Amino acid sequence: MRKTVVLDIVALSSRVVGEHTPFLKSWIEGKKKAIIEPVLPAVTCSAQSVYLTGKYPSEHGIVGNGWYFYDECEIKFWRQSNRLVRSPKIWDHLKAENPEFTCANLFWWYNMYSSVDYAVTPRPLYPADGRKLPDCHSQPMELRDRLQKELGQFPLFSFWGPNTNISATRWIADAAKKVDEWYNPTLNLIYLPHLDYGLQRHGIDFEKIGKDLQEIDQVAEDLITYFEKQGAEVLLLSEYGITNVNQPIHINRILRSAGWIQVKDELGLETLDAGTSQAFAVADHQVAHIHVQNEAIFEQVKSLLRNTPGIEKVLDKNDQVEFGLDHKRSGDLVVVADKNSWFTYYFWMDDAKAPDYASCVDIHRKPGYDPVELFLDPKIKVPLLKVGSKVLKKKLGFRYLMDVIPLDAGLVKGAHGRIPEEDIDKPFIVGKKELISHQKIEAGDVYDLIYHTVKA
CATH class of the missing domain: 3.40.720.10 (Alkaline Phosphatase, subunit A)
Structure with missing residues (x-):
């Protein structure tokens, strides 16, 4: 060999x-x-x-x-x-x-x-x-x-x-x-x-x-x-x-506005409760898997997504066969963004209620991919001072929250996922x-x- x-x-x-x-x-x-x-x-x-x-x-x-x-x-x-x-x-x-x-x-x-x-x-x-x-x-x-x-x-x-x-x-x-x-x-x-x-x-x-x-x-x-x-x-x-890309699509906010997303209040902040949501999105760059857990709303979900600006394709299970994507882990619908757009995982309607992990690098807790983790929050006036103080707490063995990530998806200028x-x-x-x-x-x-x- x-x-x-x-x-x-x-x-x-x-x-x-x-x-x-x-x-x-x-x-x-x-x-x-x-x-x-x-x-x-x-x-x-x-x-x-x-x-x-x-x-x-x-x-x-x-x-x-x-x-x-x-x-x-x-x-x-x-x-x-x-x-x-x-x-x-x-x-x-x-x-x-x-x-x-x-x-x-x-x-x-x-x-x-x-x-x-x-x-x-x-x-x-x-x-x-x-x-x-x-x-x-x-x-x-x-x-x-x-x-x-x-x-x-x-x-x-x-x-x-x-x-x-x-x-x-x-x-x-x-x-x-x-x-x-x-x-x-x-x-x-x-x-x-x-x-x-x-x-x-x-x-x-x-x-x-x-x-x-x-x-x-x-x-x-x-x-x-x-x-x-x-x-x-x-x-x-x-x-x-x-x-x-120049257009983030907050797909879970769209589904929430339709009444299909369930959130849980945790100490005044919101988390997505996927198990009790009627329909929700697993956002992954320019592709999102939509899980519809109430069959009665399936066609409504499909129609809403087809009429959402920035969404180019809405693939049901039959359509997914063409792309070799028909697997039980796939969503009931898979949506593909157009060339200028990508999907965020954001599900909160008010940034003041975003979960604590939203402003952190926390790839395992977020219910979707978050490229905004590549940025320091531009609203932080002295980023080195804020980050340094948190690193000091870490070295001293104190609990700390490295909440330095912005909630502005418009900062992201490049994406992938679609063909x-x-x-x-x-x-x-x-x-x-x-x-x-x-x-x-x-x-x-x-x-x-x-x-x-x-x-x-």
């Missing part, structure tokens, strides 16, 4: 490869590139699961970055157990053919408790005093300690949130080289998220994202150079491209010319390309 590296540079599209990415531009020109027709929804968890199983959400069950767990009547995002993915993975296939095959997975999602040989993934510590501390999880368990001894603590707060920067992506890249040095796996899967964040903040504005592009270009050059020196075959790919009209905004895969024979492939074909690269 051939030593292979799959380098996932999130949000890389043909539109952003150019003057700010000189290494990638040159490297790609010497290879063969194929546009990937993205899966719907074009989001991290769904796209990665298609690439690693060769199946679509209707089979592997990953209908988004999160979904409504019917048995618990709760919306949960960013779960981590690989057992949620209901289809065999590429490493299972390859290991069955050759017991000497090994695989390392560096930060691709659903990376806990899988059958992969070596895994590293973000996993904070949550002491009983309410703090959240940076850390990661690994397989084997001692790999976590070895990596953090060599590279320092995984910089969790640079991985996501308003302090996001290149250091987390650089840590992942350095960890990938260490894992390769120590274990020499046959297949390395490496996730580099840095570009995703600036593009969601600013959209396609090269004056603002040029630095991000230069930084990811440098990390890619370092990794590709390292692995090619080891004789590895490098496949470069992305999961989706990000496009400009873009232009190929220049779609993901792509790059490899040797003899391995990639088409100019465009389906998302499910990525699995075969990885498989045949390893087997070649």
Whole structure:
């Protein structure tokens, strides 16, 4: 089997490869590139699961970055157990053919408790005093300690949130080289998220994202150079491209105004009670899953959504078949935004009653994806002073609330999730010319390309 590296540079599209990415531009020109027709929804968890199983959400069950767990009547995002993915993975296939095959997975999602040989993934510590501390999880368990001894603590707060920067992506890249040095796996899967964040903040504005592009270009050059020196075959790919948006759709507020959302008063603030709501939305970038728990209002919900500005498609269960999205975890309706719009999870009508987690980086409690977590609240007059005082409380062991995130969805300028009209905004895969024979492939074909690269 051939030593292979799959380098996932999130949000890389043909539109952003150019003057700010000189290494990638040159490297790609010497290879063969194929546009990937993205899966719907074009989001991290769904796209990665298609690439690693060769199946679509209707089979592997990953209908988004999160979904409504019917048995618990709760919306949960960013779960981590690989057992949620209901289809065999590429490493299972390859290991069955050759017991000497090994695989390392560096930060691709659903990376806990899988059958992969070596895994590293973000996993904070949550002491009983309410703090959240940076850390990661690994397989084997001692790999976590070895990596953090060599590279320092995984910089969790640079991985996501308003302090996001290149250091987390650089840590992942350095960890990938260490894992390769120590274990020499046959297949390395490496996730580099840095570009995703600036593009969601600013959209396609090269004056603002040029630095991000230069930084990811440098990390890619370092990794590709390292692995090619080891004789590895490098496949470069992305999961989706990000496009400009200017209209947030507060879809749960629309459903609430119709009388279908149930909220609970908690100390004067509101939380969404999904189990008793007649209809609610699980918002995930430019796609939202609508669960209608009162059949009598189904047609009313459908009609309301079809007439909502910014919504381009309303897919019932029959329509979802066309997109490979017909799974029990999918909503009774799946709505897709138009190219200028995206969906918030906001369900409160008055910001004074927003739940306490709304103004925090709290990806597991929010009943939907929240890109506004990438911003510090511009209303804070001296942000360093406010953040610093909260960090001091944390260091002293006091309970604290890092409520520094704004509630202004209009700050977000880039999004993804729908299938873009232009190929220049779609993901792509790059490899040797003899391995990639088409100019465009389906998302499910990525699995075969990885498989045949390893087997070649």
